[in-house]
Amino acid sequence: MFNKILIANRGEIACRVIKTARKLGIATVAVYSDADANALHVAMADEAVHIGGAPSRESYLVIERVIEAARKTGAEAIHPGYGFLSENSEFCRACDAAGIVFIGPPVGAIEAMGSKSAAKRIMEEADVPLVPGYHGEDQDPALLKKAADDMGYPVLLKATAGGGGKGMRQVWSAAEFDEGLAAAKREAMNGFGDDRMLVEKYLTKPRHVEIQVFCDGHGNGVFLAERDCSVQRRHQKVIEEAPAPGVDPALRTRMGEAALQAAKAINYVGAGTVEFLLDEDGSFYFMEMNTRLQVEHPVTEMITGQDLVEWQLRVAYGETLPLTQEQVQIKGHAFEARIYAEDPANDFLPVTGTLSFLEPPEESRHVRVDTGVLQGDEVSVFYDPMIAKLIVWDEDRDAALRRLGKALSEYRISGMTTNVDFLYNLATCEPFKAAELDTGFIGKHHDKIFHDGEQDVAAGATLAALYLVLRRAADARHGSAAAHDPYSPWNQSNAWRLNEPHVHLFELELQGQHFPVVVEQLGQGSGISYNITVAGKTVRAQGKLAGSDLYADIDGYRSRATVAEHDGVYSLYTQESAQQFSQVTADLGAEDAGSGDAALCAPMNGTIVTLLVEPGSEVKKDAALLVMEAMKMEHTIRAPADGTVKAFYYAAGELVEGGADLLDFEPAAD
Structure with missing residues (x-):
């Protein structure tokens, strides 16, 4: 070795x-x-x-x-x-x-799969099923558009040298093709130094299912089951699981053998992943082969009990594979959730900052955390915004999914916006529990994941109000115990007023909505209860805090929630959802020194990639004005209305801080 x-x-x-x-x-x-x-x-x-x-x-x-x-x-x-x-x-x-x-694999294998178009031709010769598309060398934009027109929209533009969702665009109509192609080519050149594209028919309800293959230098090859990676945003995976729901042993074998056939066609050695689109009728199509270890490899490790990095090292040293195909066993179910510094409510834009507090869930044989950061580290503009990968395992999918929800509710991160609450909502929503998976899952179930319903928000506001009152009481008890006069009304939290009811009045912000809250305290000592009025509805509530857990009794209905505090913002985790709330502080009249139009401000720290119009140009609403890039992701700034671009404040290649004004824009006169 x-x-x-x-x-x-x-x-x-x-x-x-x-x-x-x-x-x-x-x-x-x-x-x-x-x-x-x-x-x-x-x-x-x-x-x-x-x-x-x-x-x-x-x-x-x-x-x-x-x-x-x-x-x-x-x-x-x-x-x-x-x-x-x-x-x-x-x-x-x-x-x-x-x-x-x-x-890793030999040069020839990397080169064969390094070009998506060349890979398609090799797979076609090896009788591996392919999605209809254009994979040719002629990159004339008119030819690419004709290919798209001929196969019918929607189509998918993909960089031939790409990966990780970079250099990829869905195009839904002929009118969108030119802008989509220009953006995909630019992103591909930025990320890979190669802007060649292929065009494929876009399947509207496919699942993204990939096969983990391993080959050694002695002619042996195995596949280690499959992973479902259908849940994606920006063509990048969010939650992966293994094995894939609904894939029976017969389909697993057909896909696995096709994947090994693909590997054999390029004399592959080492760890590789063959990615397929799985259609509703059980047919599957080769998408690409990644000639490396995948980000989501831990779910395969959890269900097979194998260390794939160890396999890589042994194969690279010249040893044979540790197992034959007959010896590969699958046990239980595993999920991986990618924890990112990003803002799901703002189109998943990456964010930067310092991890002022970082406490992952406790690791065990059921819970694993793969990370490269510690508390106090910075998430910078230079690299991918991933904070960690949370991996869970249990005997079946339902049990593993409960483990995932619990572990996400225990993940504590302060200092920046993350996608933890989004992941919790996704993992606990009914369509995901029912494994109704396809690559459009997030868009299709947006309201369920982001909990936009009024009933969800009102119920959450009541629990949030109860938590704040109980927390205030707990803090007051702690403070009065150390005070010179612990019985002074100034050291109480019971909203004491001379000859008046004990009433708490405050404003709550939850999921972007503001709620005036009235909490009337009833009784004393262990018999305290509250009348809580939120959104015009009054309920009788009791509760207690135990660490980060809230035990609530609302009009006779008892439930438990978990609350995590991060920089004055709280996350409320119930069995149904995760919701963010905070207590609104008094407005002291501070002026906002920022730009009058947030649409023309930098949404994140990043670099100006290109300016798309000339100063003085008259543009229509939604016209693309400039492109920014940060953390391997492009963001296009568009005109908020018809008007004139008077001047740009930055040139291509310059660094920009998040929130900075990017250009001078004059709206057209009405």
Whole structure:
């Protein structure tokens, strides 16, 4: 076995590889950029080498610096993780030339699957089923549009060198094609240095089901069941699970054998993932093959009991696969939820900031957390905004799903907006419980996931009001115990007034709505109850707090909720939903110094990619004006109304802070 390996990556995957290497007694070398000098993966490794500036193009993507770091430290092999150089054939070739083992497939396999169009041709020759589409070399925009027109809309534009949802656009009509193509090509060039595109028929209700394959250098190959990755936003996976609901052993075998056929067609070695679109009738179509370990590999590990990174290391060292196909066993069900620094209510835009408080759920044989950050770390504009992967396992899907909801309700993060509450709502909504899965799941069930219903919000507001009153009472008891005169009315929280009812008056904000709240306290001591009036409805309530749990009795209905506080904002987790609330502070008349039109402000820290119109141009409402990029994601700023672009405040390539005014826009006169 190797004595020392270098991990050419960062974050949670670098930490993940280090854990397995440590288990096998292999020394590890980390590489890091300016931004990652104090990162967790650097601290975990036995050695670490600085390789450049914060932007990945100045560090993690510089092949020569990574190879030199391996040479300098005597690393015998390089694990590329995923992303960055993991599917770069030039990097694999450079490792070979330096006499360093690349822990992944051979150059030929990477090149064969590196171009989506070339991969389609290879799969067609290998009799692997394909989605109808254009995969040719001629990239004339008129030809691409004709192909789309001929196959009928909607179509999917995909970068031939792409992955992770980058360089990908759905186009629903011929009128949208030119703008969609330009955006997809620009994003592809930004992310991969290659703007070639393919056009495919877009299936309207497909599931995204992928097969984990593994091959060694001795002619052996196995598939380790499948994963359902249908729940996505921006073509990026949000929650994955294994095995896929509704896939019976016969379909699993057909898909697995097709995946191995695809791997055999390119003489594959190592860990790979063959991705299929699974239609409602049980037919499936090859989408692409990822020649690396996938982000969601832990769910496969949980149901098979295997360490896939260990398999990678053993195969790269020349050993045979640890198991034959007959020995591969599936037990139970697993989910993975990706915890991101992003704002689901704002089109899932990534956010930056410092993790001022970070407390994941307790790990066990049922709960696993893969992360590359610690409390106090910064989520910067330079890299993917993933904070962690939360993985759960249990004996069946229902039990695993309950585990996922519980673990999400226990995830505590302060310092920035995250998608934890969104994930909780998704995992607990009825359509997801019923496994009604397809790639349009989030859009289709938006109201259920974001809990836009008035009844949901009103019920949540009552629980939130009860929690705030009980918390105020608990804080007051703690304060009065330490006070000089604990019996003074100034040290009480019972809304005491001379000869008046004990009434609390405050304003509550929940899910973006404001509610005046009236809480009348009834009784004393252990017999205290409350009349709570919210949204014109009064209920009788009692309750108690036990740590972060709220035990409530509302008009005789008893329930338990969990409340997490982060920077003055609370998350209320019930069996049905997660809702955010806060107590509104008094408006002291402070002026808003920001721009008058939020649509023309930077939605996040990032870089100006391109200006799409000239200063002085007259534009129509919703016209694209400029494109920003941050954390591998593009965002287009559009005109809020008909008008004239008077001036841009930033040029292409310049960094912009979130909230900054981007341009001077004059609306047209009515």
